[in-house]
Amino acid sequence: MADGFESGGDLDVTLVDLFEGSSEGILVHDETGTVIDANGAAEHYYGQTVASLRGSAVEALVVEDGAVTDLSTVAARQGTVRWTVAKPDRPDRTLDVSVSRASSGEQWLSFATDITDHERRESSLESNQATFRRLQEIVSSRGLTFDEKVERLLGLGRDWLGLSVGYVTHIQAGTQTIEAAIGDHDDIQPGSRAPLSESYCQHTLAADDEAVRTIQSAAAAGIRDSEEYERFGLSCYLGGQITVGGESYGTVCFADTEPRDRPFTEMERTFVDLLTQWIGMTIEQRERVAASNRQRALLESVFNSQRTQVGVTDTDGRVVDANEAAVAFVGKAPDELVGEFVWDTPWFESESARVQCRRAVERALDGEMANFEISYDPADGPEAVFSTNVRPVLNDGEVIHAVVEGHEITELRNREERLERLSSATNELLYTHTESGVAATVTAIAQYIIDRPLAAMWAYDESDETLYPIGSTAAAADFADAAVPEELPAMGPESREKAIFDSGEATLIEDYQTVGNPSAPDVPLRTMFCLPLDDHGLLCVGSPTVEEFAESERFLLEILAGTAAAALDRVRREAELQSHREELERSNEALQQFAYVASHDLQEPLRMVASYVDLLEAEYGDELDGEAREYMDFAVDGAHRMQDMLTALLQYSRVETDAGEFAEIATDRVVQQTLDALQLRIDETDATVETGSLPPVRADPDQLGQVFQNLFENAIRYAEESGVEPHVEVTATREGETVTFTVADNGPGVPAGMADDIFEIFTRGCQATEGTGVGLAVCRRIVRRHDGRIWVAETDEAGAAFRFTLPAPTEGSE
Incomplete structure (x- = not known):
C-alpha cells in the first residue's frame, strides 16, 4: 500500500499490478545503478528481455555519448533526460527518462517514455x-x-x-x-x-x-x-x-x-x-494520455516522480497526501497540507487558479478528468507555468480519491512564444523597405527569440567582395565600441566570415579568438553563429563567452535567416521596380511633351500646306491643267491624312496621361451612348447592332467608350467596303472577377497571320481600307491599363470576333 495513505483498503491495487500495467518503461536499480528488475514496457523500450536487462549497467544500455546516466544526478534535476538506446535490427530510439527514489529508500526507479516518433x-x-x-x-x-x-x-x-x-x-x-x-x-x-x-x-x-x-x-x-x-x-x-x-x-x-x-x-x-x-x-x-492517466493516477501515489507534483484528495477535496516534488515546491511539510482543501493550498496562489482547481476537482469526484493551466509566480524565483491534470481514482467503479497532478511546461510555453514571435517577423518585414530596416528588425528579433543581445547584419558588395555592416542591436554596437551599427568592422575578401558567406552554410564559430583571419580581431567576441543570407549578406549572433548554441536556437535562427533573405529579395525587387517606375515617369513626361508638339507644332505646318494649296486653286485654278490639279489633290489629301495620323497618335499617347478614374459603370449605358454618337454612320450604311445583357465593369467610362467606338467603326467600315450590310453583335460573360466582351461582325475577317500584328500601331488589316492603323493599338493600350487583354477570337462564322476582358466590380467598390 502506498506511503501516506491510511489503511483500510481504499487503494485495493497491488504494487505489482501497477508496475506491470504501466505504459512507461520502468527499471528498478540498486544503489550502484545496476538493473535488478524491469516491467514489460521496459522490454519494448530497451529492446531486451527482462532477464537480459537484469544486471545491466545504465551505461551499457545508453548508446549516446555524453548522456547523463548517473541516477542520483538525474533525480536531483527534478526533470527528465534524453537517453538514446539501440534496438536490434531497428533504428536507435530516443527515450524521455525521469528518476526517483523508491518508497523504501534503498532502490532507484527510472521511468522511460519513447518520444522518437513524436520528435520526428x-x-x-x-x-x-x-x-x-x-x-x-x-x-x-x-x-x-x-x-x-x-x-x-x-x-x-x-x-x-x-x-x-x-x-x-x-x-x-x-x-x-x-x-x-x-x-x-x-x-x-x-x-x-x-x-x-x-x-x-x-x-x-x-x-x-x-x-x-x-x-x-x-x-x-x-x-x-x-x-x-x-x-x-x-x-x-x-x-x-x-x-x-x-x-x-x-x-x-x-x-x-x-x-x-x-x-x-x-x-x-x-x-x-x-x-x-x-x-x-x-x-x-x-x-496515450488517456491510457497513461488511468494508470498513473495510482502509480504516482506509489512512486514519487521528481518531474511531477502530485496531491491526492479525499471525496471532499481535502488533501490526504502529496509527493516530495509537490511539498518541496511550496516549501511546506506534508502535515501542513493534509486536511486542507487542495484549492486553498499554496499550490494555487491566485483566485483564478483556485476557482479552476475547485471546478476540476469537483468534476473528478464526479468521475471525469479535467485539465487546466496556471501560472505560479513565487517571490523568490522565476514565474512558472504548469499544466494541471485532475483525475478520479476508482475502486469497483466508485470514486475514492482525486489526484491533482501538476507538470511544469514553462519551457514549452516559452518555445511556443518564440515561435509565435518568429512567425510575426514575416508580417513586420512586409512593411520594411530598406536593407537597414530589414537589418534592424531581424537583429531585434534574433535578440528576442534566443535572448542573445549581440546580433548584427552585413550586406555583400560584389564590386570589392566585401561585407559591410548595415545594422545591429545597440548592445552589439557598444560591445564592438562602435558609435553606430554602420561603424562595425567590414568583412574583407580574405576574412573567415567572408569564407562562411561564400560557403552558403550556417556555421558555428566556437571561439572567435582562435580562428584564422577574423575580420575584427580586437573585438573580444567568443562564440558566434554565422548565417549566410543567400547572396545578400550575413547574419551573425554572438556571445562574449564560450557557450553552446542549442539545436532549438539554431533552428529558430535558420528560420529567421531564411525570412531575412526573402525580405532582402523583396527590398531589391522594390528598388528595381522604383527605378523602372521613375524611368516610366520620365518616359511619360517625354510622351506628354511629344503630344504637345504633335498637337501644335506639327499640325500647324500641315494646315498651312492645305491652306496655301487651296489658295493656289482659288487664284490659278483656271490656268492649271488636269495633271496639276491632280498633284494639288495629292498634296491636300496627304496633309489631311498626316493630320489624321497625328490626331490618332495624340489619342494613343493620351491613354495614360489624360486617363480618368476607375469606377463601377453600367456597360449598357456606355454602349448606347457610343451607338448614339455613331447613329448617322449607322443610318448611312444600313448597319444593325445587337447587344445582349452586358454586366457592369470597373473602368474609365470615357476610355471604355473609345474601345467600343473603334471596334464598331472598324466593323461597319470593313463590312461596307466588302459589299455587305454591316451587322455587329455584342455579348459578354462574367467569370469570377473578370468580364469578357465579344464584338463580332460579318465583314471580311482578319487576314491570315495578322491576328497579333493588327494591334501594333500604324498597322491595318487591309491596306485598301482607309484608316490610320492606330485604333486597335489604342484599344489594346486602354484594355491593358485596366489589367485586361484583347485578342482576335477564332470563329466558325464569317467575319471577325474581337474579345477583351475588364475587371468586374468588387464588393464595396464605388
Whole structure:
C-alpha cells in the first residue's frame, strides 16, 4: 500500500499490478545503478528481455555519448533526460527518462517514455512552419479544441487547394465514417457512412508506396464507371492516410466534383501529409494520455516522480497526501497540507487558479478528468507555468480519491512564444523597405527569440567582395565600441566570415579568438553563429563567452535567416521596380511633351500646306491643267491624312496621361451612348447592332467608350467596303472577377497571320481600307491599363470576333 495513505483498503491495487500495467518503461536499480528488475514496457523500450536487462549497467544500455546516466544526478534535476538506446535490427530510439527514489529508500526507479516518433513529427511540422505559417498558428492555438482545429485546417486546405470539400474519415471493419467535413456535398457530412469499397479512401489505403494519393481527373484515372464515382461523383481527389500507433486509422481528403486543370504539387502533397501526421500524432497522444492517466493516477501515489507534483484528495477535496516534488515546491511539510482543501493550498496562489482547481476537482469526484493551466509566480524565483491534470481514482467503479497532478511546461510555453514571435517577423518585414530596416528588425528579433543581445547584419558588395555592416542591436554596437551599427568592422575578401558567406552554410564559430583571419580581431567576441543570407549578406549572433548554441536556437535562427533573405529579395525587387517606375515617369513626361508638339507644332505646318494649296486653286485654278490639279489633290489629301495620323497618335499617347478614374459603370449605358454618337454612320450604311445583357465593369467610362467606338467603326467600315450590310453583335460573360466582351461582325475577317500584328500601331488589316492603323493599338493600350487583354477570337462564322476582358466590380467598390 502506498506511503501516506491510511489503511483500510481504499487503494485495493497491488504494487505489482501497477508496475506491470504501466505504459512507461520502468527499471528498478540498486544503489550502484545496476538493473535488478524491469516491467514489460521496459522490454519494448530497451529492446531486451527482462532477464537480459537484469544486471545491466545504465551505461551499457545508453548508446549516446555524453548522456547523463548517473541516477542520483538525474533525480536531483527534478526533470527528465534524453537517453538514446539501440534496438536490434531497428533504428536507435530516443527515450524521455525521469528518476526517483523508491518508497523504501534503498532502490532507484527510472521511468522511460519513447518520444522518437513524436520528435520526428514535431520536427517535420516545424520545418514547414515558414511555408505554412497559418497551419502552424491553428495547430499551436491554445484557444481552440482539437475538433475546432480540424475544422479550421480543413477550411484552410479547401480554400488553398481550390477544391469544394475537405473531410476526415475513420475506417473500421470495411466501413468509412466521416468524422469531420467542410463543404456542401450531401454525402460528405459528419456522421455519413459508406462501404470502404465504394469510397475514394480505398485508393489512399492501397497506395503503400505513396504518403499521399492524388487523382487529377476521374476520367483519366479510369474510375468514371466505378462504384465510388457513382456514389460520390468526385472528379479530383487528394488524400493522405492517418496512422495511429503504426496502424491505419483513417484519411484526410480534399476533393471536387470537377476535374482539376493542373496536377497536384509537391507542396500540396506535403500540406496533406503534415495534416495527416498532426491528426494521427494528436489522436495517438490523446489515446496515450488517456491510457497513461488511468494508470498513473495510482502509480504516482506509489512512486514519487521528481518531474511531477502530485496531491491526492479525499471525496471532499481535502488533501490526504502529496509527493516530495509537490511539498518541496511550496516549501511546506506534508502535515501542513493534509486536511486542507487542495484549492486553498499554496499550490494555487491566485483566485483564478483556485476557482479552476475547485471546478476540476469537483468534476473528478464526479468521475471525469479535467485539465487546466496556471501560472505560479513565487517571490523568490522565476514565474512558472504548469499544466494541471485532475483525475478520479476508482475502486469497483466508485470514486475514492482525486489526484491533482501538476507538470511544469514553462519551457514549452516559452518555445511556443518564440515561435509565435518568429512567425510575426514575416508580417513586420512586409512593411520594411530598406536593407537597414530589414537589418534592424531581424537583429531585434534574433535578440528576442534566443535572448542573445549581440546580433548584427552585413550586406555583400560584389564590386570589392566585401561585407559591410548595415545594422545591429545597440548592445552589439557598444560591445564592438562602435558609435553606430554602420561603424562595425567590414568583412574583407580574405576574412573567415567572408569564407562562411561564400560557403552558403550556417556555421558555428566556437571561439572567435582562435580562428584564422577574423575580420575584427580586437573585438573580444567568443562564440558566434554565422548565417549566410543567400547572396545578400550575413547574419551573425554572438556571445562574449564560450557557450553552446542549442539545436532549438539554431533552428529558430535558420528560420529567421531564411525570412531575412526573402525580405532582402523583396527590398531589391522594390528598388528595381522604383527605378523602372521613375524611368516610366520620365518616359511619360517625354510622351506628354511629344503630344504637345504633335498637337501644335506639327499640325500647324500641315494646315498651312492645305491652306496655301487651296489658295493656289482659288487664284490659278483656271490656268492649271488636269495633271496639276491632280498633284494639288495629292498634296491636300496627304496633309489631311498626316493630320489624321497625328490626331490618332495624340489619342494613343493620351491613354495614360489624360486617363480618368476607375469606377463601377453600367456597360449598357456606355454602349448606347457610343451607338448614339455613331447613329448617322449607322443610318448611312444600313448597319444593325445587337447587344445582349452586358454586366457592369470597373473602368474609365470615357476610355471604355473609345474601345467600343473603334471596334464598331472598324466593323461597319470593313463590312461596307466588302459589299455587305454591316451587322455587329455584342455579348459578354462574367467569370469570377473578370468580364469578357465579344464584338463580332460579318465583314471580311482578319487576314491570315495578322491576328497579333493588327494591334501594333500604324498597322491595318487591309491596306485598301482607309484608316490610320492606330485604333486597335489604342484599344489594346486602354484594355491593358485596366489589367485586361484583347485578342482576335477564332470563329466558325464569317467575319471577325474581337474579345477583351475588364475587371468586374468588387464588393464595396464605388
